[in-house]
Amino acid sequence: MPTKRQAMILAEIVRIYNETGQPVGSKTLMNQLPIHVSSATIRNEMAVLEDDGLITKNHTSSGRVPSTAGYRYYLDNLVQPTAVPQPVFDKIAQNFNHDYREIDEIVKQAATILSSLTNYTAISLGPENAQVTLTGFRVIPLGSDQIIAILATSAGTVESRVYRITGQLDTDDLEKAVRIINDQLVGLPINQVKTKLVTEIPRLLSQYLHSATGFLDLFGDVLKRAAAQHYYIGGRSNLLNFAQPDELDQLKSIYQLLDKENVLPSLLDLDQTASTDEIKQPPMTDHRILGPISVRLGDEFNNSLLSDYGLITAKYHVGQHGDGMIAILGPTSMPYSQLIGLMQLFSDELVKKLFEYYGYFHTDDS
Amino acid sequence: MPTKRQAMILAEIVRIYNETGQPVGSKTLMNQLPIHVSSATIRNEMAVLEDDGLITKNHTSSGRVPSTAGYRYYLDNLVQPTAVPQPVFDKIAQNFNHDYREIDEIVKQAATILSSLTNYTAISLGPENAQVTLTGFRVIPLGSDQIIAILATSAGTVESRVYRITGQLDTDDLEKAVRIINDQLVGLPINQVKTKLVTEIPRLLSQYLHSATGFLDLFGDVLKRAAAQHYYIGGRSNLLNFAQPDELDQLKSIYQLLDKENVLPSLLDLDQTASTDEIKQPPMTDHRILGPISVRLGDEFNNSLLSDYGLITAKYHVGQHGDGMIAILGPTSMPYSQLIGLMQLFSDELVKKLFEYYGYFHTDDS
DNA sequence: TGTTAGCACTCATAACAATCAAGTGCTAAA
DNA sequence: TTTAGCACTTGATTGTTATGAGTGCTAACA
Structure with missing residues (x-):
């Protein structure tokens, strides 16, 4: 644990090193510090700080630089936020x-x-x-083989993406699937939606649709994007x-x-x-x-x-x-x-x- | 205009310089070139190439490096594409x-x-x-004060974006406006759409709508994105x-x-x-x-x-x-x-x- | 006329020593 | 506990020298 004076010196080293980018020596500190002690005293204190691992030097006869531990101590104990100009x-x-x-x-x-x-x-x-919940999911056909899927969340984000329908899904099936999604999942937190998507939903969908996988991939994809x-x-x-x-x-x-x-x-x-x-x-x-x-x-x-x-x-x-x-x-x-x-x-x-x-x-x- | 041999030397300099990153000297060239001439001859040729501005040296006694003009000549006349491994x-x-x-x-x-x-x-x-044309534009309300605008082009791109309706536009007006856009602009090249958007369309819209500016901004924005x-x-x-x-x-x-x-x-x-x-x-x-x-x-x-x-x-x-x-x-x-x-x-x-x-x-x- | 060997010259680079300045650690005195 | 003083260390700078790669030029040669 550094003494109060050592802490003051550490803070000053941090400040000066930051301004100049150069290692800080005892003389410089003597001139900058508010207290009036000689450079030799400061050298003694710095030796202690170095023993504590808070400052280091690049070579035997260079000024001191704050170590990571020194910054850590400075940040945890010494730093004073400055007002924004x-x-x-x-x-x-x-x-x-x-x-x-x-x-x-x-x-x-x-x-x-x-x-x-x-x-x-x-x-x-x-x-x-x-706590973000699913607030809605829609699919709108564009032309003959493209659709746009739109997913909205309670956070106000709307994710939309275009998909190509490869023929496995016809329009009726799509509408049914979308209705199921909305009935079952709207209002639920996204996390729950994700889990239900792999548990209950596939079963439900397969009762009404011939092949649900294409649709599930699509919905999962938009959901992933919305939740990302x-x-x-x-x-x-x-x-x-x-x-x-x-x-x-x-x-x-x-x-x-x-x-x-x-x-x-x-x-x-x-x-x-x-x-x-x-x-x-x-x-x-x-x-x-x-x-x-x-x-x-x-x-x-x-x-x-x-x-x-x-x-x-x-x-x-x-x-x-x-x-x-x-x-x-x-x-x-x-x-x-x-x-x-x-x-x-x-x-x-x-x-x-x-x-x-x-x-x-x-x-x-x- | 370099002679054939000078061109060969230039090409070799380009090749070697590219491999090694080092300036190329006359001896190195002598060893690498398919023709058998002495380094002195190559030096003479290089002096010509340098006079033509095709190669330069960093200092009086260094090897040569292709100049920009040298690369230009190389690219325009000498380069041979290599087969991809x-x-x-x-x-x-x-x-x-x-x-x-x-x-x-x-x-x-x-x-x-x-x-x-x-x-x-x-x-x-x-x-x-x-020649890309506008193939469709739709607006779909999401909840009470948001809509999603979807614009499709013949290039297969679909641009969609969410907008907040600030109350100036009600649903009926929106539908009318969308219908006008589709009637007037679908099938036209994007460029023409852009010009019509500032000429005819505002007049047409203002006949049916109270305030068309909000909608025009919106459509213009999606269009800009789609055409970007x-x-x-x-x-x-x-x-x-x-x-x-x-x-x-x-x-x-x-x-x-x-x-x-x-x-x-x-x-x-x-x-x-x-x-x-x-x-x-x-x-x-x-x-x-x-x-x-x-x-x-x-x-x-x-x-x-x-x-x-x-x-x-x-x-x-x-x-x-x-x-x-x-x-x-x-x-x-x-x-x-x-x-x-x-x-x-x-x-x-x-x-x-x-x-x-x-x-x-x-x-x-x- | 084109080519080549030879040689003096140039310049970057590396190695080395000398010097300088900044800064430290330590000792002894206040 | 603080301070002055001093020996010591080290990086940076400078100057010197040697080395080597490469050139330009000249004179001889085919």
Whole structure:
């Protein structure tokens, strides 16, 4: 446990290292610290901090750099969120000042704004709710051999997709099947819909239809799309801002990681399995700081590729419409105090915008 | 104009430089060339090639590297497409061996395969046809204040989107408007639909509806989406394979260029204006080689960012369904002979796959 | 006239030593 | 407990030298 003065020095090292990007020496600290002690005293304190594993040096005679453990301690105990400057606030308000027709537009825009404000890579996850129910399913024939399937949920999302009918299903059968789906499944949470889809529904359908498999595939497909987590990544190219030129290979792997579908939710501990199954093991080191915002650093990921990266996540809550998340991916060394302040404000603004959207229509009946 | 032997030397320089990435010296050439001349002779020939601007050297005593003009000459006169090896062919066939439900799936998959085969960034543009006509438009109410608008074209694409009705339009008016659209516009090419939409249609609608603007916006929006060029970029991260570590800034700009919507078609000289307006100026240096494949190099782009890049494009033709394009973006120095051979084969396979898709349904009525 | 051997020259690159500056650890005194 | 002082370490910078790949040119040759 560092003393108060040691903690102050640690915080100052974090601050200066973040500003300059250079290791911090005892002299620099002496000039910057509010207390007046000599550089030798600071050196002694730094030796203790280093013994505690909170700071390291690149070589025997270099300044000190916060270690991952040092950042961890800083984030858990020392960081103070900074107020967001007015121009930034204005920029957020301005960029969010559109009428959105889809939730996904808002979510996507959130990632874009957040990345452009921070110059890091931003990730946004739309609001999700385990209580989302199926509110309707329709199939409309288009021409002779195509149909469009439309599925609506209580979250206000509508998923539509075109399918080609290969002749196994005629129009009467389709209508019957759709009626069965609506009678049996509307009003149920998506999870229950999924389970019923493999238990009761096939039996029911086969009583009325010749061949139900084609239809089940189709419905299952639209359902999967409607229930899929929607996330967006903004400012991918910002990873290049702080990448080490000699680590291009690693960078490439990270890009591929980001592009790989559905890897992200697992990275964020929002693994899909959590919604259907019990949570098998507690999430990894989940150091809570300042309400819904948490930070994951380097070795706390279960992916060694990210050992030099940090991820700031903020969960947000949109009333009965569920929870979502926004995140910033950057180097381990980020201006956390500013970013955490920004994330607090930004998630509030996002929630407002989402409520505004949901406010237009009634989620209960529809 | 280089002599035959000079051309042979140029081709060999291109080949060796591509394999090794190193400047090519006279001795190396002496050993590799099929003709038996001394290195001094080759030096003399190289001096001529350098005077012609076809090769350059990094410093006074280094080997030679093809200049952009050298590549240009090579591509226009010397390159010989290589046959695609069987394993590569198998991989294409294997990766294309799915049933696709949408054209866009095929187009996207094409970019993915092409990038993974070449380790460069691949771009695919779906088939487009100026003769595509509107085949139908529908509006289906969902609940009390949402509708889904569905627009189908003769190209087989179906565009659907959800809109929120703000109360200006009641159901009767909507039905009327949809009927007018179908009566007046179905069967017309998209371009004509667009022009009529701002000329006759508003008058017609206003005769029957109280306020037509909301509906017109809606229809115009879906139409725009349906008529938009669909392209996909695969293997973005491959740009990192050959990027110079000291040019990360440039790389970042290129990533942003790729992410910027609709910049790509203009890059490919398929600017959208070309389809509606007359082509105002002839496309830039469009050196045709080997049928529908052409290559654009460095300074031939109207973007200085790409001065070190090359773009191999192949136009493909899917019968009456229109033309599309696939492209590979890589460094100026690429194994052109192999890549051109690959592009020829690959675009054929893509066309096959697209015909297979279109074959399922009849484009004339539907 | 085209080709070749030979040679001086150029330049990038690597290896090596010398120097410098930043910063540390430790000791002894206050 | 704090501080001044000092020896020591290390990375970065600079200058020097050697090496090697490759060129351009000249003169001899077919």
